[in-house]
Amino acid sequence: QVQLVESGGGLVQAGGSLRLSCLASGGTFDRRSMGWFRRAPGKEIEWVGGISASGTRTMFADSVRGRFTISRDNAKSVVYLQMNALKPEDTAVYFCAASSATYVVMTTTGQEYWGQGTQVTVSS
Numbered sequence: 847q848v849q850l851v852e853s854g855g856g857l858v859q860a861g862g863s864l865r866l867s868c869l870a871s872g873g874t875f876d877r878r879s880m881g882w883f884r885r886a887p888g889k890e891i892e893w894v895g896g897i898s899a900s901g902t903r904t905m906f907a908d909s910v911r912g913r914f915t916i917s918r919d920n921a922k923s924v925v926y927l928q929m930n931a932l933k934p935e936d937t938a939v940y941f942c943a944a945s946s947a948t949y950v951v952m953t954t955t956g957q958e959y960w961g962q963g964t965q966v967t968v969s970s
Contacts, residue, residue: 848873855964868942884938896950
């Protein structure tokens with residue numbers, strides 16, 4: 847069983863930056879790829895990006911590529927989502943998720959564990 851806890855959300859002006867953290871406990875963190883997802887008001891949950899178990903590969907949705915980065919520290923069981931050049935359309939609840947695979951998994955059904963989410967609000 848893996849528990850995931852996100853932190854770092856908040857209110858930021860457009861053009862600003864935030865870094866989200868996701869702390870994992872209770873499982874084999876370094877054998878799992880990690881993903882970030884978001885759900886904007888009135889919209890379906892959306893894949894944002896992911897990182898392989900080793901941290902050597904990252905992938906991103908077109909909507910955030912070039913603005914967001916993902917990194918992980920397996921020694922600390924933490925994955926980060928660095929968000930730069932934020933836009934109002936990035937406003938959402940952000941979730942981290944852990945898959946059972948070592949490679950990046952882009953689907954919600956491919957994730958095994960989820961965090962509770964953290965709110966990110968970008969004002970214009």
